[in-house]
Amino acid sequence: MNNCYVYDKPIGFFDSGVGGLSVLKESIKILPNENYVYYGDSKNAPYGVKSAEEVKKLTFKAVQFLIDKGVKAIVIACNTATSVAIVSLRNKYTDIPIVGIEPALKPAVEINRKGKIIIMATPMTLSEKKFNILMNNYKDTNDIELLPCAGLVELIESGIIEGDKINFYLKQKVGKFINQDISSVVLGCTHYPFIKNELKNILPKYVPIIDGGYGTAKQLKRKLEENKILNSCSTKGYIHIYNSLKKNNIIDLSYKLINY
Numbered sequence: 001m002n003n004c005y006v007y008d009k010p011i012g013f014f015d016s017g018v019g020g021l022s023v024l025k026e027s028i029k030i031l032p033n034e035n036y037v038y039y040g041d042s043k044n045a046p047y048g049v050k051s052a053e054e055v056k057k058l059t060f061k062a063v064q065f066l067i068d069k070g071v072k073a074i075v076i077a078c079n080t081a082t083s084v085a086i087v088s089l090r091n092k093y094t095d096i097p098i099v100g101i102e103p104a105l106k107p108a109v110e111i112n113r114k115g116k117i118i119i120m121a122t123p124m125t126l127s128e129k130k131f132n133i134l135m136n137n138y139k140d141t142n143d144i145e146l147l148p149c150a151g152l153v154e155l156i157e158s159g160i161i162e163g164d165k166i167n168f169y170l171k172q173k174v175g176k177f178i179n180q181d182i183s184s185v186v187l188g189c190t191h192y193p194f195i196k197n198e199l200k201n202i203l204p205k206y207v208p209i210i211d212g213g214y215g216t217a218k219q220l221k222r223k224l225e226e227n228k229i230l231n232s233c234s235t236k237g238y239i240h241i242y243n244s245l246k247k248n249n250i251i252d253l254s255y256k257l258i259n260y
């Protein structure tokens with residue numbers, strides 16, 4: 001018999017909006033039999049240009065929403081929320097694994113290619129202490145270029161992930177580097193993997209574009225194993241999507257992005 005015991009409780013995913021779905025997609029690939037509850041706070045997006053206090057407050061509220069849904073683990077699938085809230089979240093919720101995400105600078109350095117490592121992220125992620133501690137490990141030996149991308153999350157939240165507007169935005173931001181050596185481009189915001197195709201059209205073909213989705217999914221798997229709470233079901237799990245914007249189109253967009 002297929003013994004689905006307590007560990008069929010869902011895993012909670014949270015982001016300021018639809019971006020965290022890029023991380024959920026990676027988790028579904030390696031943990032297909034887990035159940036998932038996703039909460040996007042699109043009503044309050046973007047987080048990256050708010051105050052750290054405000055983002056922390058919103059993040060705690062969202063995490064409580066997931067806890068109330070009976071989740072067994074939580075993924076803060078938002079670089080911005082992770083950078084300001086992960087430590088306090090782990091201090092408060094001590095009996096549940098909480099996985100965060102940060103810009104994939106380490107993998108970018110490990111590729112060991114000549115040229116600039118360009119980090120695209122929200123202004124808040126790049127100015128917070130967490131990222132600066134990470135960057136200090138590498139900045140003396142690598143040429144790191146920080147590229148805050150205010151305004152990009154709003155486009156993606158409104159469902160614009162390809163076409164002229166995205167192309168124009170990215171050319172403004174990244175265009176000035178294309179005649180220089182680029183080691184890699186790091187997508188340090190979980191919304192950005194959805195515009196990766198447009199970015200590829202602008203960058204030279206050989207430039208690696210790296211995001212933290214797969215690494216975060218692997219970390220989630222490790223945490224479930226460590227805590228012995230992996231789902232033992234052999235059937236594909238469910239995905240429930242909630243959003244603070246109580247509108248059908250944001251839920252439709254979420255399902256579209258999961259399958260994108």
Ligand code: DGL
Pocket residue numbers: 015016017019020045046047048049077078079080081122125153188189190191
């Ligand atoms: N997906 C969020 C991140 O990874 C976007 C934050 C925002 O809403 O500005 O940082």
